Amino acid sequence: MDRYLSRKRPRSQPASIADDDDGDDDTSTDIKLAQLVSLFVEIPQDILLDILVSSGGSVQAAISTLTTQQHDGITRTGKRSASTIQTSLSAHILRSPKDPESSTPKKKEKEKTTRPPPPLIQKGKTLHLFAPEDIASHTPCTIIHNFLPAHEANALLLELLDESPHFSRYRFQLFDRTVQSPHSTSVYVSTPHDYNSHAQDYTYGGTYRSNVREATPHLRAVSARVQQAVNEHIQARIRDVYPDGKKLKYQSPRAWVPNAAFVNCYDGPAESVGYHSDELTYLGPRPVIGSLSLGVQREFRVRRIVPREEDPGVEGGDAGAGAGDDDDDDDREEATAGGGSAAEMRGHSQGQISIALPHNSLLIMHADMQEEWKHAIVPAQTITPHSLAGNRRINVTYRWYRDSLHPRNIPRCRCGAHAILKCPQRKRDTRGRYMWTCFMGHVPGKKGCGFFQWAEFDDDGEPLWKHPQAKNEQDENAPKLTSFAG
Numbered sequence: 001m002d003r004y005l006s007r008k009r010p011r012s013q014p015a016s017i018a019d020d021d022d023g024d025d026d027t028s029t030d031i032k033l034a035q036l037v038s039l040f041v042e043i044p045q046d047i048l049l050d051i052l053v054s055s056g057g058s059v060q061a062a063i064s065t066l067t068t069q070q071h072d073g074i075t076r077t078g079k080r081s082a083s084t085i086q087t088s089l090s091a092h093i094l095r096s097p098k099d100p101e102s103s104t105p106k107k108k109e110k111e112k113t114t115r116p117p118p119p120l121i122q123k124g125k126t127l128h129l130f131a132p133e134d135i136a137s138h139t140p141c142t143i144i145h146n147f148l149p150a151h152e153a154n155a156l157l158l159e160l161l162d163e164s165p166h167f168s169r170y171r172f173q174l175f176d177r178t179v180q181s182p183h184s185t186s187v188y189v190s191t192p193h194d195y196n197s198h199a200q201d202y203t204y205g206g207t208y209r210s211n212v213r214e215a216t217p218h219l220r221a222v223s224a225r226v227q228q229a230v231n232e233h234i235q236a237r238i239r240d241v242y243p244d245g246k247k248l249k250y251q252s253p254r255a256w257v258p259n260a261a262f263v264n265c266y267d268g269p270a271e272s273v274g275y276h277s278d279e280l281t282y283l284g285p286r287p288v289i290g291s292l293s294l295g296v297q298r299e300f301r302v303r304r305i306v307p308r309e310e311d312p313g314v315e316g317g318d319a320g321a322g323a324g325d326d327d328d329d330d331d332r333e334e335a336t337a338g339g340g341s342a343a344e345m346r347g348h349s350q351g352q353i354s355i356a357l358p359h360n361s362l363l364i365m366h367a368d369m370q371e372e373w374k375h376a377i378v379p380a381q382t383i384t385p386h387s388l389a390g391n392r393r394i395n396v397t398y399r400w401y402r403d404s405l406h407p408r409n410i411p412r413c414r415c416g417a418h419a420i421l422k423c424p425q426r427k428r429d430t431r432g433r434y435m436w437t438c439f440m441g442h443v444p445g446k447k448g449c450g451f452f453q454w455a456e457f458d459d460d461g462e463p464l465w466k467h468p469q470a471k472n473e474q475d476e477n478a479p480k481l482t483s484f485a486g
């Protein structure tokens, strides 16, 4: 075992604590707890920890809650009143003492349709969430712990660990540097035919895929379970969370049927992927992704993208070569940076949510995720080795590539390559729009042509080709990717 392992006591779960300093989570929590213990000596530590957790890690908020609640719920002997102290963050502290009505059903219903939830995290802080209901309330994700029967999860893990020596790291150009991803990966498709098509036609992160593999038996079998769970949770999210119980604009109304999977391997605590949104080129707008974690538990972080107040640069119209959106460069910079890049520091100023991803957990990234949030697997200070995987974490992201966005159908740039689909996230006036751009500038050794075209979609996210000739060029007979289910 290497020097990284378990230098510190692992955090006990569930944990939902906002820390000042990512690198000093345990210490700062202990100190905060000690402060509370010294002030409220008669209240058991586990209750104090609950309240600290529910207070987003703020000692001041915890003190104010404890003081208020001593009057109405907690006795001096430390017994909790079920109606006032609950372990769920969402059921508890998000109700500000100044806003006693904010958790009443009527008010909640109104909030659902009129404004986003109140900010949970202060700038620069990390809120750690573990409970599924908290994750569902405060992020665009659903988590299902112990998703597969244990033996199936282990069988898939072993199968993919065997595959992992074939994985590779992406290389791409970032200004004058050629950089590579700080973890290894491969894409899996269903049939040998798809394999050939995928290897020749599809790109990711600006380069054609050299590393495409055919789905392994367990990867295929598990996809059926993932498919069922994802479809159920999509419907639940539409019903319970989205305005008026309706799917989002551009979200597909069709059943989600995975036909591609990225498998990622993080070998040791230093391997990571920086903040990014997943490329939309073949997924289309408002995609849903089913992400299964196996092996070592790692931390998944998400943060909402806050549009920049200032809009330097002009985001152009149709002629808009170099349309002025630099999200893409942010993504590339962040996705390869272990931490501390300029783009990442910008992110830190907004606060983030950390979600623990233990072995055999399924995280569903819903349709409200990619366009409005970024996600990352951050380098870990400590990890607890897994009995089968040692230091390694395997992650499978099951994806549904739309037939209509087959590489043969999408616009080509002046370099002759197909363009990639992006959603500008940071600029207020172009948020919610989509664009096709040239990616060749990010391929090592190549220069881009600056191609740019706004992308148009119908309400269900199917492309509306702008120019008639583009529509004519669409190859209706382009081979479709076969779903894992066959």
Ligand SMILES: O=C(O)CCC(=O)C(=O)O
Residues within 6 Å of the ligand: 262, 264, 273, 278, 291, 300, 375, 377, 395, 397
């Ligand atoms: O490893 C993970 O959980 C996330 C991987 C990821 O973000 C990706 O493949 O795009």
Ligand SMILES: [Fe+2]
Residues within 6 Å of the ligand: 276, 277, 278, 375
């Ligand atoms: Fe991703």
